[in-house]
Amino acid sequence: MPDLTKARWHKSSYSGDNGGACVEVATNLPGIVAVRDSKDPAGPALTFFPTDWNTFIRATKTPH
Template identity: 55%
Template sequence: MAVNDNPALAGARWRTSSRSSGNGGNCVEVADNLPHVVGVRDSKNPSGPALIFSPAAWRAFLATVDKP
C-alpha cells in the first residue's frame, strides 16, 4: 500500500524535521497534525513507506533523543 493510500495518514501535513537541515538532503519528514498517529517518512521518497507511531510513543522518542 502506498503511503498516500494509508487511511491512518489521510490529511497528514508533512514537515521537514528541524534536526535534518544541512545534511545533504537526508531529511526526515514528520506529520504530527493527526489526532491518533504520527507519521515519519524519508523526504527523498514521499510516496514510499512511512513509520506510524502513537502520539505517546512519539513523545517518548522525542524525550529520549532531545536529552543533552
C-alpha cells in the first residue's frame, strides 16, 4: 500500500453536505490517485494509476 500520509483529500463535488455517502480524492501524490470514504478517514483507501482514474472519470461522465 502506498504511503498516503501526505495526501491532500478533497471531497467530491458530487457529494452532498448531508453526512451521507461522500467520496474524497487525493491527486497530489506522485503516480497515484487515492480515493476514500469521508466517513471513515482512517479506513482503507483505493489507489489507481492516474491514467486508470481518468478512464474511470470519463466513463462515468459519458451518457449510456
